[in-house]
Amino acid sequence: MALRAASLVSSALSVPKEGKPSASFKDSSLFGVSFSENLKAEFSSVALSSKREFKPVRAQTAATASPTVNKATSDGRKTLRKGSVVITGASSGLGLATAKALAETGKWHVIMACRDFLKAERAAKGAGMPKENYTIMHLDLSSLESVRQFVDNFRRSERPLDVLVCNAAVYLPTAKEPTYTADGFELSVGTNHLGHFLLARLLVEDLNKSDYPSRRLIIVGSITGNTNTLAGNVPPKASLGDLRGLAGGINGLNSSAMIDGGDFDGAKAYKDSKVCNMLTMQEFHRRYHEETGITFASLYPGCIATTGLFREHIPLFRLLFPPFQKYITKGYVSEEESGKRLAQVVSDPSLTKSGVYWSWNKTSASFENQLSEEASDADKARKLWEVSEKLVGLA
Numbered sequence: 513m514a515l516r517a518a519s520l521v522s523s524a525l526s527v528p529k530e531g532k533p534s535a536s537f538k539d540s541s542l543f544g545v546s547f548s549e550n551l552k553a554e555f556s557s558v559a560l561s562s563k564r565e566f567k568p569v570r571a572q573t574a575a576t577a578s579p580t581v582n583k584a585t586s587d588g589r590k591t592l593r594k595g596s597v598v599i600t601g602a603s604s605g606l607g608l609a610t611a612k613a614l615a616e617t618g619k620w621h622v623i624m625a626c627r628d629f630l631k632a633e634r635a636a637k638g639a640g641m642p643k644e645n646y647t648i649m650h651l652d653l654s655s656l657e658s659v660r661q662f663v664d665n666f667r668r669s670e671r672p673l674d675v676l677v678c679n680a681a682v683y684l685p686t687a688k689e690p691t692y693t694a695d696g697f698e699l700s701v702g703t704n705h706l707g708h709f710l711l712a713r714l715l716v717e718d719l720n721k722s723d724y725p726s727r728r729l730i731i732v733g734s735i736t737g738n739t740n741t742l743a744g745n746v747p748p749k750a751s752l753g754d755l756r757g758l759a760g761g762i763n764g765l766n767s768s769a770m771i772d773g774g775d776f777d778g779a780k781a782y783k784d785s786k787v788c789n790m791l792t793m794q795e796f797h798r799r800y801h802e803e804t805g806i807t808f809a810s811l812y813p814g815c816i817a818t819t820g821l822f823r824e825h826i827p828l829f830r831l832l833f834p835p836f837q838k839y840i841t842k843g844y845v846s847e848e849e850s851g852k853r854l855a856q857v858v859s860d861p862s863l864t865k866s867g868v869y870w871s872w873n874k875t876s877a878s879f880e881n882q883l884s885e886e887a888s889d890a891d892k893a894r895k896l897w898e899v900s901e902k903l904v905g906l907a
């Protein structure tokens with residue numbers, strides 16, 4: 513049975529797939545892709561319905577110029593100053609690989625926003641990152657107070673903010689009972705979504721003040737939150753329902769710990785949090801892109817089966833997951849490769865389109881992927897935004 517399932521999976525996965533470098537709006541395999549034409553219609557209707565309903569915050573500061581932007585060289589030509597990028601969770605996995613890829617170019621100063629200062633320092637040193645190209649700052653996304661403190665500290669440092677990458681995440685697949693953030697939110701959604709939501713809402717103002725030519729806000733998504741893919745159909749599936757649990761504070765007291773109000777499931781909570789990340793990116797795009805010119809993007813970097821994300825999973829899973837992804841689904845990517853991908857979304861001049869969920873095909877060419885129906889539901893995105901604002905104290 514297992515063998516049969518394996519061969520089914522394997523053949524289902526061998527559908528040839530094309531993604532055109534950084535432009536195409538289609539794809540047709542199971543890896544990140546639509547099962548129905550409806551989704552395409554769904555997606556474009558979302559795009560069409562993105563008329564401004566809301567006033568962006570501080571749009572008037574968009575063009576604030578700073579004398580540090582361009583340094584004139586001796587022959588009078590202007591060169592771009594170093595970009596300044598904040599990456600959350602840069603102490604391991606994708607975040608670290610991205611920090612390394614950017615720091616090594618010499619064109620970026622990376623602010624590694626991490627909960628464990630020493631771990632981050634060791635990681636940066638171990639990765640051989642040039643020390644003039646990074647700074648570590650403390651940020652614990654599971655505490656709203658820490659998020660606010662980080663923003664204050666960052667502003668005090670007087671560095672510009674050119675790109676923000678919301679990358680950190682926790683995944684608690686074996687937890688039987690929910691655990692909670694400092695503010696009483698279920699830990700995975702509290703950290704992965706609400707902590708980042710507050711951070712991004714506060715720092716979008718700083719992005720808006722930057723005079724860097726391409727300012728970007730990137731929120732890492734995932735295939736497993738998208739039910740228009742095979743990976744997104746492995747139970748338990750993501751679903752936010754009508755957000756009743758979230759509206760109740762996902763605190764397990766007067767409300768469920770799950771966004772949809774159901775029973776706690778750690779794997780589902782993670783996938784739900786990724787849906788929130790992808791919806792948040794799109795809602796940012798609708799509310800801010802036109803007025804500020806900031807690029808909002810999300811991505812699925814590939815299955816980086818060796819990262820710390822799976823630290824809470826059972827040992828057998830950790831042993832089998834990498835070969836399973838490498839040889840059966842062929843969705844595996846190394847940490848290094850995933851870092852290059854996210855670094856592209858940070859800095860590649862051809863990836864400036866806003867509102868996009870990027871993926872990569874087998875030859876590592878980027879393409880605009882389609883999100884599932886739920887992960888591209890504009891009404892849900894608006895509701896999620898409004899409920900999240902209340903929970904983090906912004907409304």
Ligand code: LMG
Binds near residue numbers: 517741
């Ligand atoms: C969940 O179970 C737990 O319920 C949850 O609490 C949490 O712990 C979570 O992610 C963590 O796991 C997961 C479990 C559920 O999946 C498994 O790990 C079971 C593996 C079963 C093995 C099946 C054989 C596959 C062959 C692999 C052989 C290599 C071994 C390596 C394995 C490494 C680990 C991955 O999964 C199930 O219930 C089983 C169902 C699996 C099928 C999923 C695919 C569904 C596809 C549906 C597609 C529908 C869309 C239509 C597609 C149309 C295509 C044209």
Ligand code: NDP
Binds near residue numbers: 651678818821
């Ligand atoms: P890792 O566990 O290696 O990295 C996660 C990072 O988040 C770590 O640096 C961790 O810090 C940090 N972090 C966790 N909790 C907090 C917190 N409360 N405050 C601040 N930082 C925190 O996992 P990955 O690199 O795999 O994950 C990175 C991103 O990639 C996530 O958004 C994940 O959802 C996404 N992703 C991963 C995939 C994969 O296959 N691995 C696939 C698709 C998406 P510490 O080092 O201190 O633990």
Ligand code: PMR
Binds near residue numbers: 737782783814
């Ligand atoms: Mg999945 C079809 C290809 C594919 C891809 C690209 C992934 C990515 N997975 C695929 C298929 C399958 N997975 C199949 C067929 C199964 C059943 C055997 C399967 C199982 C599975 C489990 C149990 N997969 C998992 C788990 C996890 O615990 C991971 C998870 O869901 O974390 C939320 C996971 C993942 N699979 C992926 C990716 C990228 C993950 C990891 C995490 C993430 O989305 O960030």
